[in-house]
Amino acid sequence: MSELISNRYEVLSQIGIGGSGAIFTAIDTFLGEKVAIKKILLDDDDQIERLKRECFFLQTVNHPNLVKAYEFFIENDRAYMVLEFINGRSLDNIIHKNKRSMTLVGQLAIASQIARGIEVLNMGGIIHRDIKPQNIMLNTQTGEIKVVDLGTAKNLTNEFSPLTVRGAVVGTYCYMSPEQTNSKVTQTTDIFSLGILLHQFFTWSDDSPFYTKSIFHTLDKIRHEEVVDICELIDMDSVTEKQQQAYQKISKILKKALHKDPNMRWENAGTMADMFTEIRQPLLNEVQQNPLKYRIETSRQISPRLRKELQQMRSEYSSVDHES
Template identity: 30%
Template sequence: MRCMDLGGRYRLERRLGRGAMGEVWRALDLRLDRPVAVKLMAPSSGSEARRFLREGRLAARINHPGVTTVFDVDRHGRRLFIVMELLNGRDLGAVIRDHADGLELSEVFEIGRRLAEALSAAHVLGIVHRDLKPGNIVILDDGTVKICDFGIARALDVTRITRTGLTVGTPAYMAPEQFGGAAVDRRADLYSLGCVLYELCTGRVPFPAANIAQAMYGHLSAPPPSPRTGDRDLDALVLSLLAKDPARRPQHANEVARWLRELGKDHRSTRPLLDLCDATFRSLLDAAIERQDHEAAALLREQEKVYLRMRQALER
């Protein structure tokens, strides 16, 4: 399918990824001469196509820096596609995999706040994501946090769900009410946000499961374990988001954003200062080696050992 044109406007150049919902391609918008991302869905029926196009148009109404901009939705034969801004960065799942024990709390507060603000912008328009997860969140090279795929989960069509016995969403991050196929509202997104925050804090999801049955049991029946971050207020917020009953969760994403903003004020990141110390040690050591000052180099290496122990303690 290389260099295939969609609708005579979008030229597919390189496949970037493939998932359960379809393929993502880097493409060229021939009319505007700009690179874009195209999500090309699996072949769909007429009713599914109409639903997808309707939901895609709704998603295009969201205007927020934390939400991937949707430029166009259309179909090519029986295949639906959505055209979005092309993002340069890493998905949050890859970031989490690099931090097996969780991220620094300062980063948890910052990423969580930005996610909550982006959700709030969608919820104000009556748009619910329904499949918030690290794989649908991208951290751009400049640190911007972007949520992708608004509207796609709903657009997959309830009729297909009931036919196959599946549910819309990803089991590890789904709210209890989603497992029954019932109508959901913004509070389902807040539950999913709680799952993402839990994973940011700990490096693991709140209810690890080998199959959908185990996932259902965890979300429907098991009490959520505390993330034990060392910050009791953050632990309480995450657990409140993971409440089984939607009425017992925070009711609005902007509330969650405000709490994360306030809690984060006491957790300034030490990483920039520590990175500067790393660079300083390396520069001094290189200079000592270059001038063959073995005594100074040996002293710097001993000092570096002490510093590294201090850094490890600060980053716990």
């Protein structure tokens, strides 16, 4: 007999381990819909508070490039958050299983949506801290990109916030920013990680450009070495003139995003989203084939109303963190 949570959610299977606990698929027996459930044990007050805030943030924002949250509750010494189930694939899966099958137009649309999701998080005072292909999901029914798993997220209250959980560095090593490798986060930490992810995506590389088999060598590369320009990794002779121009512009965007100095990066991911959308426009008239069979559009700018809500949430998070 399958497990029934909260007298409502029938657990189907475990689908992964998130930043703060296990994640399961389940059926909402009230609505007959599939959902995802994140579960953590009640042995860490910080994790419980983080999960509660994550749920509140996602419920309040309800942005198309962030996963939807339905409810948070505690039952039998465990904390649960119920999320929408995304019927789709991770960017990691697309990179490895459909290498070079997506057009540059599709890539730019995805890049724009990822950047927009990160902009919403950062504007609301949330630093994700674990931006990587596995945490980017594509809904294959709607073409929407979702930034998922805020389990390692940090409420940003000042320029440099601690980045430790029980003394450990938080994040995935080969997608970290230089300051993250030294247990710090800044307002542009996610920008650097986004730059790494997109460098890998636009070049269809199997791994992060900083990846090595040695963790220490990887961290050293992140701190001191520059990535290879994407234009040197792409066969520019095999693409059209418009695509060449697009890659050159993308290269400049990524170079700034990957600056070692946090203050020299783009101030927010929304600027990157807008630029990817602009670069994409001249390519739309070219004949494009989409083997993945679904349409992917670029993101829309944040509305003034949502912008105001995010600024308010950022202030509230800051007040709570300073009081605690």
